[in-house]
Amino acid sequence: MEWDPWCGGRSLQNILASFRFMNPFVNSYFSNNYWSLPTNTPLILRNEISGINIGENSVVFWEGCDKPSFSSFYSSYFSNYDEVSWHKFIWHKGKSLRFTSYTWMALLGKLKMADLLISRGINVLPNCVFCSNGCENHSHMFFTCDYSYTVIISLLPCLDVFLLRPNLLQAFEFIEDSLSYNRWERNFCYLIICSSIYYLWKERSTRKFEKLWNSPSQLCRIIRRAVFAKVKSWKQFDELNGRFGIAG
Structure with missing residues (x-):
């Protein structure tokens, strides 16, 4: 009323x-x-x-x-809001809200990275907690950093074709433009990328505040288990497992 x-x-x-x-x-x-x-x-x-x-x-x-x-x-x-080109990468039918939320913030550059905190007058160490070489920012963590790049290409080897390491949006767009994948295979790859964002950010925070570390291979196993728990109920699971070895 x-x-x-x-x-x-x-x-x-x-x-x-x-x-x-x-x-x-x-x-x-x-x-x-x-x-x-x-x-x-x-x-x-x-x-x-x-x-x-x-x-x-x-x-x-x-x-x-x-x-x-x-x-x-x-x-x-929502008619007054601009539609962003990357919405289909994170809000697809096979999405996980937990992974999508962090990826959404990462695409907008809103995760509390060191460069963002420093720009707001907060005194933090600027170095990447993974490699200690680069400055901690969205571009470096997703996926210029040696650690994060090793994780993403271990999960999606198809991304290891760039002359320079891809950023997050380039990784999504590569999957979108690939003729090798059907719709559900693309959604699966999007889910892999989104889950990687979530667990890389979680690993970063765990290292900073709890002093606990996972190697790239250990983090990949954690991500694979999380993705398997999500997609095992998909109707397309058998086909996806045959191509990507989800249960392996």
């Missing part, structure tokens, strides 16, 4: 935020094709609502549709 934009594209809250209707449903306030508003309805709301002729149609339309769905609302809600 108060939050949907059914009054000329505006909600009642946009018009007058201080007033609340007792009943949350619009159809509670009309009878015999006429509005029947409470006597205490403010004049500004009364005029706005009464201007809608409910006798013309038996339903309230949502963007011209008399049978709106959740997807209609969802599309309308």
Whole structure:
């Protein structure tokens, strides 16, 4: 009643935020094709609502549709946002929300890397905790660093074809453009990359704060187990296992 934009594209809250209707449903306030508003309805709301002729149609339309769905609302809600090209790499059908969330932040450059903390006046060591050579930032960790690069090409050997080491977006785009994979194989590769981001970030934090270390091969085993737990229920598991050796 108060939050949907059914009054000329505006909600009642946009018009007058201080007033609340007792009943949350619009159809509670009309009878015999006429509005029947409470006597205490403010004049500004009364005029706005009464201007809608409910006798013309038996339903309230949502963007011209008399049978709106959740997807209609969802599309309308985000219509003012720009669509990014990489959304399909992380929000695919086989996604894991835990892995996707960290990859989303990594693609936006929002993980609390040393360079980001230093730029905000926080005094931290700038060196990469994995190789001690480069500066800890998103580009270095995904995947310029020797450690992270060893991990990702061990999991996806197809990425070992670049003249220079790929960054995160380039890794995704390489999989997307490859003619060797079908849709579910691409989703599986996206999942591998996303899980690698999560566990590389976790390894980084564990080294910094708990002084515990995993070698690249140990971390690869951890990632493979996590991916196996996710994809073993996929209908395409047998085909994926035959190509990528998931259960191995």
